[in-house]
Amino acid sequence: MSRTDRIDRVEASPVPAGRPGLRLAALSIGQVVSWGILYYAMIVAAPEVARETGWSLVAITAAFSAGLVVSALAGVFVGRLLDERGPRTVMSLGSLVGAVGLVGVASAPDLVLFAGAWIVCGIAQSAVLYQAAFTVITRRYGARRQLPMTILTLAGGLASTIFAPIVAGLLAVLDWRATFLVLAAVLAIITVPLHLLSLERRWPHRHAVHDEAVHTVSSVLRTRRFWMLENTMITVSVALMSTTLAAVPLYMEKGLTFEFAALALGLIGAGQVIGRLLFLVLPHGVRPWVPVAIVCALAAISLAALALVPGPIWLLIVIGVVAGAVRGAYTLVQASAVADRWGTRNYGAINGAFAAPITIAMALSPAIGAAVATGVGSYAAMTAVMAGLAFVAMLTARAT
Incomplete structure (x- = not known):
């Protein structure tokens, strides 16, 4: 039996519990909100931030990009945590950290603290955006992950469509700092309960097949x-x-x-x-x-x-x-x-x-x-x- 055959055999039985459709819907909604607030909101708001603060658009974009780089690096550690501890605690805390980071963004008096706040947001991104969600889908559905993963990313693809006009509308009636405070509250109020109520606390125990190839x-x-x-x-x-x-x-x-x-x-x-x-x-x-x-x-x-x-x-x-x-x-x-x-x-x-x-x-x-x-x-x-x-x-x- 080839290694690929062994992998397919091991993954043939997915492990979703409860109501998998509702759990997938909750994870997908979390992706829409998380991407919309932790990623696309800054892309929409950056020119307004530059206008109100006098900071250069290049510096603002660099601060945001620093958070993305930190997200990539933190993802290595977060991936281990997701495997070892399950997604519920990791992704719920990620949402809370994201809300705290956005409060820091909104209250930053200078570019240095603004960049520092986006680094905090980058840590949150590593715990709540696609890489974390893909781990949930892969561990939950196994070989049947193809359709759930597609549904998840279709939902995530709506984030800019939904949140770009929302952020623009908020900026029309509030300054950028108040806008990000509102977004921080929305992130916490929507995604923390979704993650707490729908995600696995621990991955179900699975006995290894005697000829299973285990990779580290x-x-x-x-x-x-x-x-x-x-x-x-x-x-x-x-x-x-x-x-x-x-x-x-x-x-x-x-x-x-x-x-x-x-x-x-x-x-x-x-x-x-x-x-x-x-x-x-x-x-x-x-x-x-x-x-x-x-x-x-x-x-x-x-x-x-x-x-x-x-x-x-x-x-x-x-x-x-x-x-x-x-x-x-x-x-x-x-x-x-x-x-x-x-x-x-x-x-x-x-x-x-x-x-x-x-x-x-x-x-x-x-x-x-x-x-x-x-x-x-x-x-x-x-x-x-x-x-x-x-x-x-x-x-x-x-x-x-």
Whole structure:
């Protein structure tokens, strides 16, 4: 019996207790609120923060990005805690820490304390956003995680749609500090009870099958397969994020007005929802490298089209939506990568180590894209470079 067969055999029986549909709904609502408040709120509010404080927008964005980097690093430790102690305490405390961090953001008198508060929020992000939720889904559903994980990310994809206008509306009637105090209260009031009431206190005990392959972080980190997977995922994530987040200047280079370019950027975000549905039709039950290679190939094709196609506008927008869909499918392929190769036991710890460099690379992607565009002379040329990176990732995917 192969290692993959043993993993499939062990994971065949999911462990949800109580009402799994309600528990999945609670986790999904928690993701909408957590992403909307701990991530998208600052993106919407940053210009207003800069206007009211006089701090530079670059410094504000850097402070927010510092929190994202800390989130990636803390995710390694949080993953171990989720495996060892279960999600209820970890994610409930994460919500409370997030609320405290947002109070710090709202009351920060200077940029140093503002950045420090976002670092606190970054710790909270590691405990309540996708990486933690993916651990819950993977440990709860085992081999049947595909549909619940898709539902979870579809809900998470609504966070910006729901909270961007909410935050904008609050900023229209309150100053930015009061807005973040309100958001801190909403985060605590909604997500803490959801996590306390719906999450497992401890993972149910499962007897090991006599021929089960048990993997640990240290054993996985010593394998060439892990590092090939890591490098492949970092490469394609930088390619996709650098390009799609730079859609506005890219489209303006091709003759679109700012308004049309902004609309196209929004449609790229909507494309992610389509891509998460696309994940359901990617081949499963095949060798784990195949979905990775497919996503990398689609990324290379869509980014090359964005770089080379001059128009018309409708075609450029369609290509952008396709690129967004690929990015959406990539999120779920990344989330499944560890369990597909090394099973669900110790998933939180292994996935924390796996996701940390990828999350840092994604946080740096906007700066990487801008720097490459400056170096090669245009955003279209930068997009062509990123298409080449995605093609390289497709080639290395076979070794994962």
